[in-house]
Amino acid sequence: xxxxxxxxxxxxxxxxxxxxxxxxxxxxxxxxxxxxxxxxxxxxxxxxxxxxxxxxxxxxxxxxxxxxxxxxxxxxxxxxxxxxxxxxxxxxxxxxxxxxxxxxxxxxxxxxxxxxxxxxxxxxxxxxxxxxxxxxxxxxxxxxxxxxxxxxxxxxxxxxxxxxxxxxxxxxxxxxxxxxxxxxxxxxxxxxxxxxxxxxxxxxxxxxxxxxxxxxxxxxxxxxxxxxxxxxxxxxxxxxxxxxxxxxxxxxxxxxxxxxxxxxxxxxxxxxxxxxxxxxxxxxxxxxxxxxxxxxxxxxxxxxxxxxxxxxxxxxxxxxxxxxxxxxxxxxxxxxxxxxxxxxxxxxxxxxxxxxxxxxxxxxxxxxxxxxxxxxxxxxxxxxxxxxxxxxxxxxxxxxxxxxxxxxxxxxxxxxxxxxxxxxxxxxxxxxxxxxxxxxxxxxxxxxxxxxxxxxxxxxxxxxxxxxxxxxxxxxxxxxxxxxxxxxxxxxxxxxxxxxxxxxxxxxxxxxxxxxxxxxxxxxxxxxxxxxxxxxxxxxxxxxxxxxxxxxxxxxxxxxxxxxxxxxxxxxxxxxxxxxxxxxxxxxxxxxxxxxxxxxxxxxxxxxxxxxxxxxxxxxxxxxxxxxxxxxxxxxxxxxxxxxxxxxxxxxxxxxxxxxxxxxxxxxxxxxxxxxxxxxxxxxxxxxxxxxxxxxxxxxxxxxxxxxxxxxxxxxxxxxxxxxxxxxxxxxxxxxxxxxxxxxxxxxxxxxxxxxxxxxxxxxxxxxxxxxxxxxxxxxxxxxxxxxxxxxxxxxxxxxxxxxxxxxxxxxxxxxxxxxxxxxxxxxxxxxxxxxxxxxxxxxxxxxxxxxxxxxxxxxxxxxxxxxxxxxxxxxxxxxxxxxxxxxxxxxxxxxxxxxxxxxxxxxxxxxxxxxxxxxxxxxxxxxxxxxxxxxxxxxxxxxxxxxxxxxxxxxxxxxxxxx
Numbered sequence: 001x002x003x004x005x006x007x008x009x010x011x012x013x014x015x016x017x018x019x020x021x022x023x024x025x026x027x028x029x030x031x032x033x034x035x036x037x038x039x040x041x042x043x044x045x046x047x048x049x050x051x052x053x054x055x056x057x058x059x060x061x062x063x064x065x066x067x068x069x070x071x072x073x074x075x076x077x078x079x080x081x082x083x084x085x086x087x088x089x090x091x092x093x094x095x096x097x098x099x100x101x102x103x104x105x106x107x108x109x110x111x112x113x114x115x116x117x118x119x120x121x122x123x124x125x126x127x128x129x130x131x132x133x134x135x136x137x138x139x140x141x142x143x144x145x146x147x148x149x150x151x152x153x154x155x156x157x158x159x160x161x162x163x164x165x166x167x168x169x170x171x172x173x174x175x176x177x178x179x180x181x182x183x184x185x186x187x188x189x190x191x192x193x194x195x196x197x198x199x200x201x202x203x204x205x206x207x208x209x210x211x212x213x214x215x216x217x218x219x220x221x222x223x224x225x226x227x228x229x230x231x232x233x234x235x236x237x238x239x240x241x242x243x244x245x246x247x248x249x250x251x252x253x254x255x256x257x258x259x260x261x262x263x264x265x266x267x268x269x270x271x272x273x274x275x276x277x278x279x280x281x282x283x284x285x286x287x288x289x290x291x292x293x294x295x296x297x298x299x300x301x302x303x304x305x306x307x308x309x310x311x312x313x314x315x316x317x318x319x320x321x322x323x324x325x326x327x328x329x330x331x332x333x334x335x336x337x338x339x340x341x342x343x344x345x346x347x348x349x350x351x352x353x354x355x356x357x358x359x360x361x362x363x364x365x366x367x368x369x370x371x372x373x374x375x376x377x378x379x380x381x382x383x384x385x386x387x388x389x390x391x392x393x394x395x396x397x398x399x400x401x402x403x404x405x406x407x408x409x410x411x412x413x414x415x416x417x418x419x420x421x422x423x424x425x426x427x428x429x430x431x432x433x434x435x436x437x438x439x440x441x442x443x444x445x446x447x448x449x450x451x452x453x454x455x456x457x458x459x460x461x462x463x464x465x466x467x468x469x470x471x472x473x474x475x476x477x478x479x480x481x482x483x484x485x486x487x488x489x490x491x492x493x494x495x496x497x498x499x500x501x502x503x504x505x506x507x508x509x510x511x512x513x514x515x516x517x518x519x520x521x522x523x524x525x526x527x528x529x530x531x532x533x534x535x536x537x538x539x540x541x542x543x544x545x546x547x548x549x550x551x552x553x554x555x556x557x558x559x560x561x562x563x564x565x566x567x568x569x570x571x572x573x574x575x576x577x578x579x580x581x582x583x584x585x586x587x588x589x590x591x592x593x594x595x596x597x598x599x600x601x602x603x604x605x606x607x608x609x610x611x612x613x614x615x616x617x618x619x620x621x622x623x624x625x626x627x628x629x630x631x632x633x634x635x636x637x638x639x640x641x642x643x644x645x646x647x648x649x650x651x652x653x654x655x656x657x658x659x660x661x662x663x664x665x666x667x668x669x670x671x672x673x674x675x676x677x678x679x680x681x682x683x684x685x686x687x688x689x690x691x692x693x694x695x696x697x698x699x700x701x702x703x704x705x706x707x708x709x710x711x712x713x714x715x716x717x718x719x720x721x722x723x724x725x726x727x728x729x730x731x732x733x734x735x736x737x738x739x740x741x742x743x744x745x746x747x748x749x750x751x752x753x754x755x756x757x758x759x760x761x762x763x764x765x766x767x768x769x770x771x772x773x774x775x776x777x778x779x780x781x782x783x784x785x786x787x788x789x790x791x792x793x794x795x796x797x798x799x800x801x802x803x804x805x806x807x808x809x810x811x812x813x814x815x816x817x818x819x820x821x822x823x824x825x826x827x828x829x830x831x832x833x834x835x836x837x838x839x840x841x842x843x844x845x846x847x848x849x850x851x852x853x854x855x856x857x858x859x860x861x862x863x864x865x866x867x868x869x870x871x872x873x874x875x876x877x878x879x880x881x882x883x884x885x886x887x888x889x890x891x892x893x894x895x896x897x898x899x900x901x902x903x904x905x906x907x908x909x910x911x912x913x914x915x916x917x918x919x920x921x922x923x924x925x926x927x928x929x930x931x932x933x934x935x936x937x938x939x940x941x942x943x944x945x946x947x948x949x950x951x952x953x954x955x956x957x958x959x960x961x962x963x964x
Contacts, residue, residue: 637670
């Protein structure tokens with residue numbers, strides 16, 4: 001593995017030198033000045049504004065994006081004059097540019113002439129990747145929104161989008177990859193990338209897994225918490241809008257390398273357990289060594305026919321089928337059970353980015369490209385428990401660890417072309433592939449037996465997302481037409497998840513493998529294969545027509561998602577179960593199968609590496625049985641057609657401006673789900689779900705401008721959340737880590753939500769904010785996850801609540817420079833948010849009515865950060881704190897338990913992170929990160945008893961970045 005990584009480093013360094021040489025060969029002496037012009041009141045871009053160098057016959061007009069660029073400027077000191085019809089002229093103070101420099105004057109804000117001032121005021125903001133620009137967009141947004149900028153992400157220790165989003169007000173992170181917004185679970189949020197919907201990689205969740213998206217690919221991430229008709233209506237908590245960099249500011253090449261260590265595993269002798277996988281695991285791809293052997297029949301129906309022939313009275317058919325059955329068992333690679341322990345090396349990560357602007361047919365053509373590779377070794381100490389439905393006593397409890405080797409390969413390629421000052425077209429592409437290769441070993445007790453479980457699991461997830469967009473200023477009434485075509489494909493491949501369980505009656509006896517004369521127990525000794533592919537296509541357009549001060553906006557969208565989920569599941573059984581008789585070549589006739597009793601008595605005591613060797617799959621020892629059910633694999637279709645009409649109407653109440661934004665969105669959705677494998681080869685697929693919903697979603701928003709830097713917002717809207725394809729699917733999957741089955745519910749219906757929001761916000765200075773928000777949500781047919789105890793373990797499924805559910809709360813946010821206390825604190829600032837939330841839901845369960853808080857709702861969440869930023873030193877430091885209140889993580893069917901509070905709760909966990917960035921020169925930057933300094937256990941409890949506990953250790957990393 002190290003040899004391959006060293007080769008990659010050499011290749012990257014060679015490419016860097018080639019890139020540098022090509023840039024030097026084409027270097028120029030002249031400079032470029034660029035920036036952006038917007039309306040101060042609305043935050044909207046101003047197209048066609050004049051930008052002139054004072055005292056020079058050089059200048060430019062802003063394009064359709066409100067951006068300008070003045071090229072071929074000699075080095076020197078300049079000032080700019082910016083003018084636009086109907087707005088006060090602004091002058092940007094003097095600045096100095098050097099040879100070959102691309103100078104960003106930022107975003108210049110013009111004020112309408114009806115509000116004349118006695119002095120010229122220039123407000124300069126940089127590009128959309130910083131906090132000041134994010135707050136300006138927030139101030140002028142039509143919706144209540146919160147977000148995080150690239151500038152803030154850069155100084156945080158967060159590696160992926162999920163870790164970054166947990167810093168946003170009212171957001172909490174679950175299982176390191178799902179986000180809860182305003183106290184509702186991940187299923188009530190929706191996600192877009194550059195405005196287009198995304199396919200999901202999760203087979204068991206109605207959610208986007210944010211851990212698959214690297215944070216360094218983001219320009220910003222915004223969460224819309226109120227609804228306007230131009231947004232998708234399928235959310236209640238929030239619409240998460242991920243945005244990658246749109247257009248480059250100039251030439252930039254940067255290489256970054258980092259290394260990290262964990263205090264509980266790195267360099268510690270024999271601390272990491274691994275099994276022998278494929279040759280390309282280090283890249284995050286299986287090399288085919290985990291594939292189902294080609295000798296295995298293609299479908300479960302064909303496999304069932306083969307096993308049925310094992311009972312044939314036809315001597316020739318019995319001989320042929322039993323021989324093929326034995327060969328099939330032997331073809332499963334026995335080496336995959338082999339494992340060893342190593343000292344874990346440090347984690348590694350490399351990235352290379354490039355951006356530039358070219359002249360193509362006298363227009364600007366921008367390119368942004370970035371690639372990254374990373375790997376990590378981690379060890380999680382775990383405890384798992386399961387309570388009996390009667391008496392709240394442990395039915396199962398065990399402990400052990402998970403050794404995980406993870407990889408991440410990502411790439412981004414964004415192309416943008418500006419056609420004059422009236423049109424632009426962009427093509428954005430993002431690809432990411434992650435893998436987790438885990439070895440899990442747990443020892444404990446279940447009922448009267450002591451057990452040992454092993455699991456070897458490789459999961460690969462990939463996401464490809466592309467968007468082709470256009471924006472055009474039309475001569476008709478100064479209108480704007482924009483359009484977008486989006487495509488995304490997600491894949492989740494889990495080839496050959498191996499599980500085996502040993503048990504013993506007491507500690508004086510050896511462990512014995514649990515292999516019985518029955519099928520359907522693959523979690524005790526079996527092989528599981530699954531493959532999920534989801535494709536999402538979308539197309540939409542928006543047309544904005546200004547009429548005096550009013551803006552009319554209308555648009556339409558069509559979206560289609562297809563999902564195919566394939567499963568094959570095999571149980572290892574005694575041969576005597578499947579093969580009652582076999583053809584004995586020594587005797588030359590069929591004989592009864594009594595089995596190899598010596599092997600069953602003594603061979604079952606051996607390690608799986610020896611137990612599952614090729615020679616032990618025979619007529620008299622071991623064989624395979626397929627337990628795949630007809631409902632395990634499915635195909636599904638989810639189509640959505642939508643259209644909307646809305647208006648933005650400004651008016652004045654005295655001297656105060658009020659913006660009214662109102663309209664409605666119509667959505668028609670069509671969902672179908674079918675089983676994929678028939679029970680027999682003659683049966684056709686069976687339809688499980690075929691549902692159509694027609695919904696009208698109204699929305700009213702009022703923005704009352706108390707003063708130039710202060711708003712009061714009010715919003716009323718209706719939204720919905722539809723069941724996901726997985727929540728419908730009757731496929732049952734055994735969750736090895738959580739020791740239970742997961743299944744869908746074909747009887748689910750969509751939820752309707754009324755949303756009421758109010759927010760007061762005060763933008764005291766650029767980059768500063770004080771806001772208070774209150775919200776109330778009423779749910780009809782809310783969808784909740786429920787756990788149901790069974791005779792052997794427990795089952796998780798989904799149900800609709802009876803009656804209405806309620807969710808309400810208040811959010812506080814503060815961003816403030818501390819220089820107002822003392823000039824010595826000018827370089828310090830604080831950022832924090834607090835959400836206080838309550839909820840209530842009623843669910844009918846068997847003979848009991850359960851009234852409680854909603855699934856996933858925390859009574860509070862807190863984020864705090866202290867930031868030190870000294871530009872003259874090139875130093876930025878950040879210490880942050882995050883915590884959330886106790887929340888229901890699994891909902892229990894209370895009618896099945898005889899004790900109070902059978903729900904499973906996740907307890908608060910305090911997290912402190914620290915990071916410091918130091919610029920050594922204009923080209924070199926070093927960053928140190930310390931993550932999870934408190935290292936508190938992640939704990940779930942039921943009836944005040946631990947049913948899950950994870951502890952992972954602290955992580956420390958050091959990165960080096962060089963900008964060419």
